[in-house]
Amino acid sequence: MRLLIAAIGKMRGRAEASLVEDYLDRARGFGRRIGFSDVALQEFEAPRALSGPALKKREAELLLAAAPEGGRAFVLDERGENISSENLAALLGRLRDDGAPAAAFFIGGADGHDKALRDKADHLISFGKATWPHMLVRAMLAEQLYRSMTILSGHPYHRS
Numbered sequence: 687m688r689l690l691i692a693a694i695g696k697m698r699g700r701a702e703a704s705l706v707e708d709y710l711d712r713a714r715g716f717g718r719r720i721g722f723s724d725v726a727l728q729e730f731e732a733p734r735a736l737s738g739p740a741l742k743k744r745e746a747e748l749l750l751a752a753a754p755e756g757g758r759a760f761v762l763d764e765r766g767e768n769i770s771s772e773n774l775a776a777l778l779g780r781l782r783d784d785g786a787p788a789a790a791f792f793i794g795g796a797d798g799h800d801k802a803l804r805d806k807a808d809h810l811i812s813f814g815k816a817t818w819p820h821m822l823v824r825a826m827l828a829e830q831l832y833r834s835m836t837i838l839s840g841h842p843y844h845r846s
Contacts, residue, residue, distance in 0.1 A: 687781065688788040689717070689725045689831055692752040693824055694745045694795035696729045702821040709828035716835035721782050725831055727824070728752050732795060741795065746803035749792045757788030758808040762823060763799055766810035771844060774830060775837035777809070791831075793823055 691710075697703035706727060713725040730748040732741055753759060758781055769777075781789055792803065804810060813826055836843035 687721060687778075687786055688723050688754060688757070689713070689778075690752065690754060690757075690788060690790045691725075691727045691793065691824060691827055691831075692749045692790055693727065693729050693793035693820070694732055694748070695820060696731060697821055697824070700821060702825050705825040706828045709825065709832045713828065713832040713835050716832070716839050716841065720835065720839050722778075722835065725828075725835075727828070738797075739800070742797055742800040743802070745795050746800035749790075749794070749803060750806065753790045754788035756786070757790050758786055759806055760789060760791045760809045760811055761799060761804055761807035762791060762793050762812065762827065763804055763807075763810050764812055764815075764817070765804070766812035768814055769809075769811050771830060771833050772837060774811075775834035778831075778834050779838050791827055793820060793827070796820065 697706070710725050710727060717725055730752070732745045732748060736744055778789065792799070813823065818826065833844050
């Protein structure tokens with residue numbers, strides 16, 4: 687099973703980029719041993735000439751175009767479920783065991799997601815009630831994917 691983080695905006699050498707790549711590398715290493723073929727990040731720039739609903743619509747189109755065929759869609763949204771690390775790991779493990787080819791995690795732009803994208807989500811998830819910078823959310827999600835791999839493999843990184 688392949689995991690993809692699809693996000694609006696590019697990190698371009700920011701400190702967060704190094705952190706994200708570190709966690710993705712770790713997740714790939716553990717994941718390959720337990721049935722996850724890849725953990726990747728794909729970034730998109732939406733046209734700067736757009737704003738408001740038109741911008742959110744275009745961002746949704748870019749994110750949906752990245753969705754792997756037959757994969758499950760996880761949309762990170764403030765209205766989503768505040769899912770625990772253990773529950774995320776269990777959900778990914780079930781999807782893998784059920785033969786899902788992929789799961790994509792969508793992070794929108796500064797104005798959030800278009801309703802059409804949220805409506806297409808298999809899972810709407812949140813990192814709590816606080817508002818987080820979108821670049822930091824990538825690092826947090828990458829760490830949670832790594833943590834999921836360690837939970838599924840029985841590694842002691844996650845101490846529950």
